[in-house]
Amino acid sequence: MNAQAVDQYFKDHRETHLDELKSFLRIPSISALSEHKEDMQQAAEWLIAAFEHAGLENAKIDATEGHPVVYADWLHAEGKPTVLVYGHYDVQPVDPLHLWETAPFEPQVRDNKLYARGASDDKGQVFMHVKAIEALLKLEGELPVNVKFIIEGEEEIGSPNLPKYVEENQDLLASDIIVISDTGMQGPGRPAVCYGLRGLAGIQIDVNGPKGDLHSGIYGGAVQNPLHAIVEILQSFRDQEGLIQVEGFYDDVLEVSDKEREEFAALHFDLEHEKKEIGISEDFGEKDYSFVERTWIRPTLEVNGITGGFSGEGIKTVLPAEASAKITCRLVPDQDPDDIVAKLKAHVESHKPAGVTVEITEFDKGKPFLTPYDHPAIQAAGRSYEKVYGVPTAFTRMGGSIPIVAAFDEILGLPVVLMGFGLASENFHAPNEHFHLENFDKGLRVISDYLFEVAELD
Amino acid sequence: MNAQAVDQYFKDHRETHLDELKSFLRIPSISALSEHKEDMQQAAEWLIAAFEHAGLENAKIDATEGHPVVYADWLHAEGKPTVLVYGHYDVQPVDPLHLWETAPFEPQVRDNKLYARGASDDKGQVFMHVKAIEALLKLEGELPVNVKFIIEGEEEIGSPNLPKYVEENQDLLASDIIVISDTGMQGPGRPAVCYGLRGLAGIQIDVNGPKGDLHSGIYGGAVQNPLHAIVEILQSFRDQEGLIQVEGFYDDVLEVSDKEREEFAALHFDLEHEKKEIGISEDFGEKDYSFVERTWIRPTLEVNGITGGFSGEGIKTVLPAEASAKITCRLVPDQDPDDIVAKLKAHVESHKPAGVTVEITEFDKGKPFLTPYDHPAIQAAGRSYEKVYGVPTAFTRMGGSIPIVAAFDEILGLPVVLMGFGLASENFHAPNEHFHLENFDKGLRVISDYLFEVAELD
Numbered sequence: 072m073n074a075q076a077v078d079q080y081f082k083d084h085r086e087t088h089l090d091e092l093k094s095f096l097r098i099p100s101i102s103a104l105s106e107h108k109e110d111m112q113q114a115a116e117w118l119i120a121a122f123e124h125a126g127l128e129n130a131k132i133d134a135t136e137g138h139p140v141v142y143a144d145w146l147h148a149e150g151k152p153t154v155l156v157y158g159h160y161d162v163q164p165v166d167p168l169h170l171w172e173t174a175p176f177e178p179q180v181r182d183n184k185l186y187a188r189g190a191s192d193d194k195g196q197v198f199m200h201v202k203a204i205e206a207l208l209k210l211e212g213e214l215p216v217n218v219k220f221i222i223e224g225e226e227e228i229g230s231p232n233l234p235k236y237v238e239e240n241q242d243l244l245a246s247d248i249i250v251i252s253d254t255g256m257q258g259p260g261r262p263a264v265c266y267g268l269r270g271l272a273g274i275q276i277d278v279n280g281p282k283g284d285l286h287s288g289i290y291g292g293a294v295q296n297p298l299h300a301i302v303e304i305l306q307s308f309r310d311q312e313g314l315i316q317v318e319g320f321y322d323d324v325l326e327v328s329d330k331e332r333e334e335f336a337a338l339h340f341d342l343e344h345e346k347k348e349i350g351i352s353e354d355f356g357e358k359d360y361s362f363v364e365r366t367w368i369r370p371t372l373e374v375n376g377i378t379g380g381f382s383g384e385g386i387k388t389v390l391p392a393e394a395s396a397k398i399t400c401r402l403v404p405d406q407d408p409d410d411i412v413a414k415l416k417a418h419v420e421s422h423k424p425a426g427v428t429v430e431i432t433e434f435d436k437g438k439p440f441l442t443p444y445d446h447p448a449i450q451a452a453g454r455s456y457e458k459v460y461g462v463p464t465a466f467t468r469m470g471g472s473i474p475i476v477a478a479f480d481e482i483l484g485l486p487v488v489l490m491g492f493g494l495a496s497e498n499f500h501a502p503n504e505h506f507h508l509e510n511f512d513k514g515l516r517v518i519s520d521y522l523f524e525v526a527e528l529d
Numbered sequence: 530m531n532a533q534a535v536d537q538y539f540k541d542h543r544e545t546h547l548d549e550l551k552s553f554l555r556i557p558s559i560s561a562l563s564e565h566k567e568d569m570q571q572a573a574e575w576l577i578a579a580f581e582h583a584g585l586e587n588a589k590i591d592a593t594e595g596h597p598v599v600y601a602d603w604l605h606a607e608g609k610p611t612v613l614v615y616g617h618y619d620v621q622p623v624d625p626l627h628l629w630e631t632a633p634f635e636p637q638v639r640d641n642k643l644y645a646r647g648a649s650d651d652k653g654q655v656f657m658h659v660k661a662i663e664a665l666l667k668l669e670g671e672l673p674v675n676v677k678f679i680i681e682g683e684e685e686i687g688s689p690n691l692p693k694y695v696e697e698n699q700d701l702l703a704s705d706i707i708v709i710s711d712t713g714m715q716g717p718g719r720p721a722v723c724y725g726l727r728g729l730a731g732i733q734i735d736v737n738g739p740k741g742d743l744h745s746g747i748y749g750g751a752v753q754n755p756l757h758a759i760v761e762i763l764q765s766f767r768d769q770e771g772l773i774q775v776e777g778f779y780d781d782v783l784e785v786s787d788k789e790r791e792e793f794a795a796l797h798f799d800l801e802h803e804k805k806e807i808g809i810s811e812d813f814g815e816k817d818y819s820f821v822e823r824t825w826i827r828p829t830l831e832v833n834g835i836t837g838g839f840s841g842e843g844i845k846t847v848l849p850a851e852a853s854a855k856i857t858c859r860l861v862p863d864q865d866p867d868d869i870v871a872k873l874k875a876h877v878e879s880h881k882p883a884g885v886t887v888e889i890t891e892f893d894k895g896k897p898f899l900t901p902y903d904h905p906a907i908q909a910a911g912r913s914y915e916k917v918y919g920v921p922t923a924f925t926r927m928g929g930s931i932p933i934v935a936a937f938d939e940i941l942g943l944p945v946v947l948m949g950f951g952l953a954s955e956n957f958h959a960p961n962e963h964f965h966l967e968n969f970d971k972g973l974r975v976i977s978d979y980l981f982e983v984a985e986l987d
Contacts, residue, residue, distance in 0.1 A: 269746060273844055282808025287831045288727060288929030291859050292771065292823035295813035298832040299767060306764035309757060311882065313750065350740025355753035355884040365750035373745045374756040375847050380834030381855060386731055386892040388857050389833050397839060399846050401749050424769065426813040434844040471746030 073210075074458075074520065080206045081515045089185070089508075091121070092198045093178040095160075096187040102138055102161035102228050111138045111224050114160045118222055119143075121198075125205035127220065133240075135232035138224030142243070145204065146217045151526050153217035155246035157479065158197035158253060159226035162189035163500045170502035183508045190506035192499040196252035196492055197222055199511065203518040215526035219246055226253070230475040237482050248448045248525060249479050252518075254491030256510070257338065257465045262456035262517070265489035266449045267367065267468035268476055270439035272408035273375075273399030274415050275432040276304060278424075285390040295426025297394040298379045304429070305396055307422040308372050313356045313365075315372045315400075317418040323405045327368045331444055335363050338465050366470035371401045399434065401470060408436030437474040442486040451524035452488050459516045490521070531668075532978065538664045539973045547643070547966075549579070550656045551636040553618075554645040560596055560619035560686050569596045569682050572618045576680055577601075579656075583663035585678065591698075593690035596682030600701070603662065604675045609984050611675035613704035615937065616655035616711060617684035620647035621958045628960035641966045648964035650957040654710035654950055655680055657969065661976035673984035677704055684711070688933040695940045706906045706983060707937050710976075712949030714968070715796065715923045720914035720975070723947035724907045725825065725926035726934055728897035730866035731833075731857030732873050733890040734762060736882075743848040753884025755852040756837045762887070763854055765880045766830050771814045771823075773830045773858075775876040781863045785826045789902055793821050796923050824928035829859040857892065859928060866894030895932040900944040909982035910946050917974045948979070 081088070100114035101107045115132045122130040122143035130143040138161060146153070165175040165188050173179045178187035185195065200220070207214050221244060223233050237244060257263040280297040281290075309315055340363045346354060356365040365371075379394030381387035400411055416431055423429050442449055444466050453464035469489075476487055492514040498504045539546070558572035559565040573590045580588040580601035588601035596619060604611070623633040623646050631637045636645035643653065658678070665672050679702060681691050695702060715721040738755040739748075767773055798821045804812060814823040823829075837852030839845035858869055874889055881887050900907055902924050911922035927947075934945055950972040956962045 271746075271846070273846075280809060285807060286929065287829070287833065287857060288729075288824075288859055288927070290807065290824060291831045291928060292827050292829040293812055293814045293820045294807065294809060295811075296831050298835055299763070299771075302760050302763045302832065302835075303769065305757070305760045311761065313757075349743060349748065349752065351738060351752060351884060352886075353753075353884050354751055356751050362751045366746075366748060369750050371745070371750040373749045373754050373846075373848055374760065374838065375745065375845060376838030376840050376849070377756055377760075377835045377852070378840045380832065382834050382836045386855065386857065387833060388729070388731075388831075390831055391834070394835070397844065399745060399844065401746055426809060426811050428810075469746070470749060471744065 076210055077206055077519050078516060080210055081512065085512070088202055089180070092185070092195060093187070095194050095198060096178040096189050097176055099176045100161050100224065101164050102225050103164055111161065115139050115141050115224060118160055121201050122220065125201050126208035127204060133236065135236055137232045140224070140233070140236050141222045142220060144217070144219040145208070145214055148214055148217045148526070151216045152247040152528060153219060153245070154522065154525055155219045155221060155244060155249045155485070156200045157249055157251045158200065158222050159193050159224065160197065160222050161224045161227050162192070162194065163227050165502070167502065172503055175504070180508070184505040185508055185511070186503060186505040188504050190504055191493040191497045192504065193226065193253045195506040195511065199492065199514045200252065200518055203515050203522070206515070207519060207522065215523045218522070219244065226475065233475055234478045234482065237478065241483065244483060246483070246485060249483070249485050249487045250490055251476065251487060252490050252492060254469070254489050255493040255495055256491060257467065259494060259507070260460060260462065261465060262460045262462070263465040263467045263491065264449055264452045264456065265467050265469050265491065266444045266446070267404070267441040268439060269370070269470055269472055270402035270406065270408055270477060271399060271437040271472040272402060272411045273397065273434035274412060275434065276301065276396045276398070276419060277430040277432070278304070278394045278427050279392065279430070280427045281390070281392050284392050287388040287390045290390055294390060295424060296390050297427055298391060300424040300427045301377065301379065301394040301396050303424045304419055304422055305374055308398070308418070312358060315370070317372070317414050319414050320370070320411070323407065323410070324370060325404045332364065334444070334466055335361065335367070338363065338467070367468035368403055370403050370406060372398060374398050401472065402439045404439045404441040406439060408438060412436065437472045438477040438481060440477045440480045440487065442488065446486050447528045448486050448488050448525065451528060452490050452521055455517045455520040455524050458520055459513045534668055535664055535977050536974060538668055539970065543970070546660055547638070550643070550653060551645070553652050553656060554636040554647050555634055557634045558619050558682065559622050560683050561622055569619065573597050573599050573682060576618055579659050580678065583659050584666035585662060591694065593694055595690045598682070598691070598694050599680045600678060602675070602677040603666070603672055606672055606675045606984070609674045610705040610986060611677060611703070612980065612983055613677045613679060613702055613707045613943070614658045615707055615709045616658065616680045617651050617682065618655065618680050619682045619685050620650070620652070621685050623960070625960065630961055638966070642963040643966055643969070644961060644963040646962050648962055649951040649955045650962065651684070651711045653964045653969065654972070657950065657972045658710065658976055661973050661980070664973070665977060665980065673981045676980070677702065684933065691933055692936045692940065695936065699941065702941060704941070704943060707941070707943050707945045708948055709934065709945060710948050710950060712927070712947050713951040713953055714949060715925065717952060717965070718918060718920065719923060720918045720920070721923040721925045721949065722907055722910045722914065723925050723927055723949065724902045724904070725862070725899040726897060726931055727828070727928055728860035728864065728866055728935060729857060729895040729930040730860060730869045731855065731892035732870060733892065734759065734854045734856070734877060735888040735890070736762070736852045736885050737850065737888070738885045739848070739850050742850050745846040745848045748848055752848060753882060754848050755885055756849060758882040758885045759835065759837065759852040759854050761882045762877055762880055763832055766856070766876070770816060773828070775830070775872050777872050778828070778869070781865065781868070782828060783862045790822065792902070792924055793819065793825070796821065796925070825926035826861055828861050828864060830856060832856050859930065860897045862897045862899040864897060866896060870894065895930045896935040896939060898935045898938050898945065900946065904944050905986045906944050906946050906983065909986060910948050910979055913975045913978040913982050916978055917971045
């Protein structure tokens with residue numbers, strides 16, 4: 072490939088590309104709001120047209136029980152790997168509308184940033200993949216690899232129908248690598264490839280004591296207080312350093328290699344800046360792990376809420392009838408959410424305080440995800456970024472959970488490459504969402520290059 | 530005194546007495562509601578008339594910043610002790626009105642029980658003292674002791690102005706014994722003299738972490754969670770048996786004599802019945818003390834409420850910015866509320882978890898109260914009950930706190946005798962409040978007898 076020719080193509084077509092992206096962004100495809108059902112269909116049709124214009128084939132809209140899935144492919148690179156590109160055409164709601172400087176569905180470029188709902192999350196990033204394919208097909212008439220697109224309309228509402236779709240269309244979606252551009256870079260000018268996410272498991276604990284609230288004067292000291300009981304349970308989960316005391320909790324935690332940890336250390340994470348940002352005077356957690364490591368490669372157990380007793384102003388001397396707490400764990404490879412929930416339950420059972428009954432309710436679970444960071448597809452993405460940005464690529468994990476990524480990993484059994492072009496400052500899910508066009512321009516080149524990098528793998 | 534003559538007097542005047550009490554009960558003297566301000570004045574004036582009719586002297590209404598205090602005396606028993614009778618003429622609100630079987634301020638006798646707001650708490654019991662005096666003065670022209678009445682109109686709203694009034698009128702109120710009839714018996718036919726109450730001290734603990742709620746995926750494991758921090762603090766307060774771990778907490782707790790504890794054991798408290806009533810399968814607390822002892826003679830520390838994080842349905846993976854808890858201690862003699870609050874604060878300070886800030890707010894305090902159970906005035910009350918009811922009197926304490934009792938004890942330095950005629954089933958503060966007239970009839974005789982018992986003390 073002539074990289075200069077590709078770069079020139081993107082320069083020559085920049086205005087056209089931005090105009091096309093704006094037309095995509097003008098469609099208010101808010102998946103959460105039923106009044107936008109027709110907009111969802113319109114956005115799906117917009118994609119079909121864009122796919123066909125790019126030279127992709129077999130473009131189709133597949134109905135689901137919710138919003139449709141859009142598919143297209145180009146499969147003429149015989150003997151070469153197949154890349155599956157996942158993204159979503161739905162966007163978040165726009166409330167509070169009055170905080171937007173310009174209307175969310177009237178895209179506007181200011182200061183080389185494109186403002187609109189979906190500009191970065193995720194229409195802008197999906198669009199870049201389409202245009203990269205289009206450029207190569209226009210310039211060379213062919214692609215170095217096979218490509219499939221699967222773009223869904225329900226990511227912002229938790230992808231309720233996608234796992235079933237993937238399950239039922241395994242042959243259609245069969246590939247060698249999945250590429251997702253729906254995350255962010257390390258910072259301006261600092262490209263990152265994310266290769267791991269934490270999973271999720273959680274329970275609600277309900278403690279019941281006396282059948283009604285009691286007067287703490289009349290009964291205090293002789294009746295177990297459900298609030299004390301729940302405190303006793305919750306305290307038993309962690310030690311003062313945050314180390315989780317649930318038996319077997321760490322059994323399946325994969326050791327992370329020294330090399331990988333050295334890479335984390337080399338990221339020069341600015342702890343003081345971070346502490347200032349979130350407003351804490353000291354960080355917390357396992358002393359053998361850095362801030363970044365605690366959030367990327369270590370599992371957690373967090374209390375997300377406690378309720379019980381009197382919460383008004385002042386004093387009420389009540390011994391409450393019940394107390395409740397919600398806890399969630401972030402999991403790392405190879406922890407299994409079902410196994411962790413079973414261990415949490417066993418822990419509560421064996422730490423049940425005297426004088427109360429305890430009930431447990433399970434929450435939805437998500438598996439952790441990991442593509443080995445030295446996987447060729449991950450390293451290749453790093454090379455593509457470095458060629459365009461001129462700096463080494465950060466290989467990162469993320470502390471959060473994207474259940475659909477784990478589902479892809481699990482159902483299709485493929486390496487997933489999270490190749491994001493967003494920035495943390497771009498107001499995903501908030502008013503004035505925008506996309507830095509520097510990363511739009513560079514991203515087109517990174518994606519084009521990556522297809523050639525993947526072609527060299529095997 | 531001729532006890533038979535007194536008994537006959539009460540029998541002869543029963544209808545008149547009940548009619549008079551009903552006229553008192555018809556006045557809706559709800560201290561909490563400002564629209565009843567004139568009713569408060571009317572109730573005070575009703576008392577003045579009743580005092581004068583009884584033969585009491587110096588009857589007067591003393592204004593306070595709130596509702597007035599009513600005073601009267603009879604001081605012609607030279608060389609004899611003076612008994613100060615405290616009570617209140619205000620009543621609780623009547624909501625929810627629709628649950629009353631008959632209107633709260635239209636007294637009605639059904640099944641030998643007098644139904645009306647204030648029938649038992651406390652107009653009925655105050656009225657008995659007035660009529661006992663009246664009977665003796667009518668029959669004999671004199672009393673065996675000196676008597677003073679102080680009846681306030683703000684007990685149901687926490688007696689905000691009474692301590693100042695008592696402080697400023699120490700000469701007027703100077704006495705040898707304070708008698709209060711505003712509590713209950715052990716049960717039907719089971720008289721009780723209460724000689725001790727627990728005190729109260731409490732704090733609110735506010736834990737602050739990051740400046741805003743954080744995503745538990747992005748930050749979980751590296752930032753202290755205020756909910757975990759408050760759990761750590763709360764758990765540090767007690768051990769699993771309920772024993773309080775605050776340094777010096779038990780230092781000033783008076784030992785209770787074996788004899789007194791034998792008296793408690795002899796009360797034949799029905800633990801199984803109590804457990805069934807409040808709906809617990811097992812009781813809780815210090816193993817060296819009985820259920821009754823834990824609530825009467827042992828101090829407590831109870832969490833009354835915890836708030837923090839997400840309390841809606843389902844899951845929200847938040848690491849909250851703050852958490853809060855309210856705790857109160859019930860105190861026993863000679864614990865001092867100020868000292869206990871200082872110890873609680875020192876405890877929190879020395880158990881402050883890493884990574885958060887902690888603020889403490891103090892609540893109102895109340896001292897514990899104790900008249901030694903073998904005090905002659907207490908034992909005399911027991912004899913008077915036994916003569917009338919024909920069964921031994923229980924000498925009890927109560928787990929709750931009545932701040933005004935401790936204030937009397939503290940300001941006037943007098944033994945307080947809690948000589949109640951109510952029953953726990955009589956719906957104090959609730960719809961269908963009533964008073965068993967058996968205890969009205971017997972109570973008149975107990976009170977009359979008690980004045981002669983006191984006359985024999987010294």
